[in-house]
Amino acid sequence: xxxxxxxxxxxxxxxxxxxxxxxxxxxxxxxxxxxxxxxxxxxxxxxxxxxxxxxxxxxxxxxxxxxxxxxxxxxxxxxxxxxxxxxxxxxxxxxxxxxxxxxxxxxxxxxxxxxxxxxxxxxxxxxxxxxxxxxxxxxxxxxxxxxxxxxxxxxxxxxxxxxxx
Amino acid sequence: xxxxxxxxxxxxxxxxxxxxxxxxxxxxxxxxxxxxxxxxxxxxxxxxxxxxxxxxxxxxxxxxxxxxxxxxxxxxxxxxxxxxxxxxxxxxxxxxxxxxxxxxxxxxxxxxxxxxxxxxxxxxxxxxxxxxxxxxxxxxxxxxxxxxxxxxxxxxxxxxxxxxxxxxxxxxxxxxxxxxxxxxxxxxxxxxxxxxxxxxxxxxxxxxxxxxxxxxxxxxxxxxxxxxxxxxxxxxxxxxxxxxxxxxxxxxxxxxxxxxxxxxxxxxxxxxxxxxxxxxxxxxxxxxxxxxxxxxxxxxxxxxxxxxxxxxxxxxxxxxxxxxxxxxxxxxxxxxxxxxxxxxxxxxxxxxxxxxxxxxxxxxxxxxxxxxxxxxxxxxxxxxxxxxxxxxxxxxxxxxxxxxxxxxxxxxxxxxxxxxxxxxxxxxxxxxxxxxxxxxxxxxxxxxxxxxxxxxxxxxxxxxxxxxxxxxxxxxxxxxxxxxxxxxxxxxxxxxxxxxxxxxxxxxxxxxxxxxxxxxxxxxxxxxxxxxxxxxxxxxxxxxxxxxxxxxxxxxxxxxxxxxxxxxxxxxxxxxxxxxxxxxxxxxxxxxxxxxxxxxxxxxxxxxxxxxxxxxxxxxxxxxxxxxxxxxxxx
Ligand code: SF4
Ligand code: SF4
Ligand code: SF4
Ligand code: SF4
Numbered sequence: 001x002x003x004x005x006x007x008x009x010x011x012x013x014x015x016x017x018x019x020x021x022x023x024x025x026x027x028x029x030x031x032x033x034x035x036x037x038x039x040x041x042x043x044x045x046x047x048x049x050x051x052x053x054x055x056x057x058x059x060x061x062x063x064x065x066x067x068x069x070x071x072x073x074x075x076x077x078x079x080x081x082x083x084x085x086x087x088x089x090x091x092x093x094x095x096x097x098x099x100x101x102x103x104x105x106x107x108x109x110x111x112x113x114x115x116x117x118x119x120x121x122x123x124x125x126x127x128x129x130x131x132x133x134x135x136x137x138x139x140x141x142x143x144x145x146x147x148x149x150x151x152x153x154x155x156x157x158x159x160x161x162x163x164x165x
Numbered sequence: 166x167x168x169x170x171x172x173x174x175x176x177x178x179x180x181x182x183x184x185x186x187x188x189x190x191x192x193x194x195x196x197x198x199x200x201x202x203x204x205x206x207x208x209x210x211x212x213x214x215x216x217x218x219x220x221x222x223x224x225x226x227x228x229x230x231x232x233x234x235x236x237x238x239x240x241x242x243x244x245x246x247x248x249x250x251x252x253x254x255x256x257x258x259x260x261x262x263x264x265x266x267x268x269x270x271x272x273x274x275x276x277x278x279x280x281x282x283x284x285x286x287x288x289x290x291x292x293x294x295x296x297x298x299x300x301x302x303x304x305x306x307x308x309x310x311x312x313x314x315x316x317x318x319x320x321x322x323x324x325x326x327x328x329x330x331x332x333x334x335x336x337x338x339x340x341x342x343x344x345x346x347x348x349x350x351x352x353x354x355x356x357x358x359x360x361x362x363x364x365x366x367x368x369x370x371x372x373x374x375x376x377x378x379x380x381x382x383x384x385x386x387x388x389x390x391x392x393x394x395x396x397x398x399x400x401x402x403x404x405x406x407x408x409x410x411x412x413x414x415x416x417x418x419x420x421x422x423x424x425x426x427x428x429x430x431x432x433x434x435x436x437x438x439x440x441x442x443x444x445x446x447x448x449x450x451x452x453x454x455x456x457x458x459x460x461x462x463x464x465x466x467x468x469x470x471x472x473x474x475x476x477x478x479x480x481x482x483x484x485x486x487x488x489x490x491x492x493x494x495x496x497x498x499x500x501x502x503x504x505x506x507x508x509x510x511x512x513x514x515x516x517x518x519x520x521x522x523x524x525x526x527x528x529x530x531x532x533x534x535x536x537x538x539x540x541x542x543x544x545x546x547x548x549x550x551x552x553x554x555x556x557x558x559x560x561x562x563x564x565x566x567x568x569x570x571x572x573x574x575x576x577x578x579x580x581x582x583x584x585x586x587x588x589x590x591x592x593x594x595x596x597x598x599x600x601x602x603x604x605x606x607x608x609x610x611x612x613x614x615x616x617x618x619x620x621x622x623x624x625x626x627x628x629x630x631x632x633x634x635x636x637x638x639x640x641x642x643x644x645x646x647x648x649x650x651x652x653x654x655x656x657x658x659x660x661x662x663x664x665x666x667x668x669x670x671x672x673x674x675x676x677x678x679x680x681x682x683x684x685x686x687x688x689x690x691x692x693x694x695x696x697x698x699x700x701x702x703x704x705x706x707x708x709x710x711x712x713x714x715x716x717x718x719x720x721x722x723x724x725x726x727x728x729x730x731x732x733x734x735x736x737x738x739x740x741x742x743x744x745x746x747x748x749x750x751x752x753x754x755x756x757x758x759x760x761x762x763x764x765x766x767x768x769x770x771x772x773x774x775x776x777x778x779x780x781x782x783x784x785x786x787x788x789x790x791x792x793x794x795x796x797x798x799x800x
Contacts, residue, residue, distance in 0.1 A: 014202075
């Protein structure tokens with residue numbers, strides 16, 4: 001299964017991912033067109049900085065999703081690919097999901113009165129944020145491969161320690 | 166998206182791709198996606214509290230740390246671009262002025278006064294006495310007047326106020342945009358855009374206009390002095406595109422903008438001793454000098470030196486493997502040239518103390534030893550030719566004919582053949598009769614963001630077909646020349662009936678035995694001043710100001726800050742100006758509105774941003790129709 005993987009060490013804080021996300025969720029689908037739309041399109045991921053660390057914070061599309069559980073109207077659901085999505089017409093603007101998400105990546109749209117969240121760009125092969133990121137801080141990767149790479153890192157780190165010792 | 170529409174360049178792109186040589190288009194792909202904040206003009210690095218960005222979608226910050234909003238940022242950014250463009254044209258013009266002074270003082274024997282008549286005309290315009298005076302004395306005074314233009318004077322720039330219509334001078338004064346010094350205006354723009362100075366977007370944009378008018382003065386000054394030192398262009402037949410390189414000759418490509426060195430290389434390349442040396446090295450056809458970019462234009466319009474290629478495709482000249490020396494001065498010289506040259510035997514030679522490339526050979530141009538430097542450069546080219554690997558040479562076939570060299574003087578001269586007493590009358594009458602529907606000046610560059618030349622070639626087909634007279638400068642002329650639009654044959658093929666009749670009548674009178682070319686090549690980008698001269702003469706002849714003429718301008722594939730400066734002064738001159746690529750200001754609705762609409766009420770010209778060449782041509786035709794109606798002419 002492919003997931004958006006974040007490597008905060010590579011993030012320069014340029015916010016291109018935020019722009020890309022907003023443009024993908026515009027009518028025009030172009031930057032120049034999107035900036036003059038009304039209402040303006042909204043981004044679904046957030047570049048934050050804290051304690052000297054900068055990186056994008058993005059929906060994890062949790063398997064056991066607190067937002068889905070908190071949603072009493074049946075708006076939020078898991079689609080067939082496991083992406084946590086909205087049935088827009090069912091959102092009643094109670095903002096329970098906003099409070100429930102441990103990552104803080106659902107935001108209320110004050111104009112439309114809807115909860116706004118990452119839809120994993122389900123209509124396209126490549127999420128807009130990943131496409132926009134110039135440094136590789138956001139990548140689309142196979143989760144098993146990510147785990148395998150992490151396991152090899154463990155070995156590499158141990159080998160390094162032995163050498164150092 | 167195709168990279169280019171020039172088949173000779175495409176052949177070299179294919180070769181480069183096959184050999185793994187990265188060119189501008191490849192580097193552009195690696196840059197994608199480009200930063201949206203920068204594209205919109207919504208980032209600022211003018212102080213160390215930044216960089217600051219403004220969220221165009223309104224969820225993030227609306228103000229920089231200092232409180233600058235999107236309008237301030239975009240206007241400041243544009244102002245700095247204009248200042249940089251003005252600094253470039255100003256630097257070029259200043260080099261010409263120093264050389265003219267040295268020439269007048271007998272310190273630059275390689276730079277004789279070649280066009281004394283022009284010297285005297287320029288002097289007369291400046292109010293400098295010419296009667297019974299030696300050329301050297303007049304030249305010294307003109308050069309001093311030129312140098313005085315750079316710092317702050319108590320009077321308006323002579324090369325701006327003295328070369329436009331009285332109506333423009335009044336308009337500029339009314340809006341407080343009269344420049345009194347070229348460098349001082351650049352400096353003022355840097356001052357007002359630094360931390361905590363000018364934050365009012367409209368005031369900043371007026372400042373940008375003032376700076377752009379200093380750019381206009383610098384361009385005009387550079388053109389005038391180049392003509393005095395090297396001669397005023399007149400029509401000359403030559404050829405264009407990469408096919409002008411010769412396998413059997415030592416190929417020297419001259420690239421950049423300033424004619425100070427390139428003209429001398431063009432002059433010495435025919436020296437019998439050098440030619441014999443080249444032949445001894447095995448180059449049966451001796452020495453072949455070709456041009457690239459505006460240096461190419463300068464020597465094309467004066468000496469008929471063929472044009473190999475232009476701006477965005479400059480690297481492809483090297484990919485032929487046939488260029489022995491690439492000699493550059495400054496501006497639009499890609500830093501990548503030295504690394505592309507590494508794939509071949511080509512020697513890259515820099516010549517200006519302020520413009521060096523890592524790993525290039527530097528042979529500095531000095532006024533006192535210019536000719537000697539030119540000889541050394543040719544010698545280096547011959548030495549490089551000996552190292553050329555003939556198996557690596559791939560020159561695309563099919564160079565095309567081009568007629569270039571239409572200075573304002575040459576155009577008026579050609580018209581005078583129809584009416585000696587009132588040379589502008591045939592032009593004015595034909596505009597009135599609708600044989601010439603209007604005039605479009607094409608200027609600017611080529612960019613990786615547009616398939617090279619595609620906008621130029623599509624727009625000219627439409628406009629010329631509607632009887633619009635086409636003028637061109639800079640890499641716009643390169644585009645037309647390389648595609649064969651600068652020929653009498655193109656007039657027969659593309660011009661509407663009215664335009665064809667006029668170009669044919671003038672061409673016949675000039676003894677060309679056929680029409681003038683479809684595009685009148687006026688020179689390099691500083692030579693946009695030549696187009697301004699023609700427009701001013703026509704306006705004065707009609708007794709109307711520039712903002713009423715059926716005259717438009719277009720930079721359909723712009724790149725440089727110099728193009729931004731030129732576009733800004735064209736707009737202020739009252740000329741509706743099309744841009745095929747938007748400058749980075751669209752993140753500010755206020756700045757966008759001022760440049761595309763409000764400015765029309767102030768100066769009569771405005772910017773028309775339209776990436777689609779069909780729509781752009783139609784929009785320009787609509788503007789011309791409106792202008793014609795305004796003059797009581799048929800639309
Ligand atoms: S919005 Fe938050 S809780 Fe819901 S799936 Fe995404 S990360 Fe999990
Ligand atoms: S996957 Fe799509 S919707 Fe989600 S944050 Fe990225 S760009 Fe936005
Ligand atoms: S685009 Fe990439 S580098 Fe830029 S802020 Fe987003 S995650 Fe960081
Ligand atoms: S000048 Fe203002 S907007 Fe620009 S970087 Fe400094 S604080 Fe930010």
